[in-house]
Amino acid sequence: MTLLDFINSISVEDQKQFALKCGTTIGYMRKAISKGQLFNAKVCIEIEKNSNGAVTCEEMRSDIDWSFLRKESANKPCTAIIPIERRTHERRQQDRRVGYRRKKYRRVFDRRQS
Template sequence: MDKLLKYLNSLSKTERSAYAAACKTSEGYLRKAISTGQRIGERLCIALDRESAGAVRCEDIRPDVDWAYLRAQEPGNDKVGTNG
């Protein structure tokens, strides 16, 4: 969660509010989750990743989830679905 905190701190107040709103959460919730080590849900992890353009990756927030499997399923990824 260090990357999430670093990312939040790099944004202006207006940008932080917009980022949190785009993720359908609040800056207060994110800061509380960071400070208490709260487990952030997968849906929010994905939103945080997407809205930060990958600056904060799902893996940074929830290393306990097998994100590599999901990333391998992304369209255009040649590692999955090839019939040889």
């Protein structure tokens, strides 16, 4: 399904909501379609996500090798799972450093004002 077919298949209010979720406006989408302009990759990805795969990135931007990107993300190991104890300890250490720096800079700033 093309993007124009998808947009025309939903109501006007849904079109506005769809465009906002994709990070653009319905006016820009229609203008880009009619003039044959290319959407940037980020907008293409958002359009595919928000259309639930009805409009694919490959249909909008055939100049990008989407299959390579899809294959890479499928083979990439998940690194988001971090043991809670380790994450909280690292966060605690980071908070201590940031807090120390803030206090130090605040003192320097207060001295300059007086």
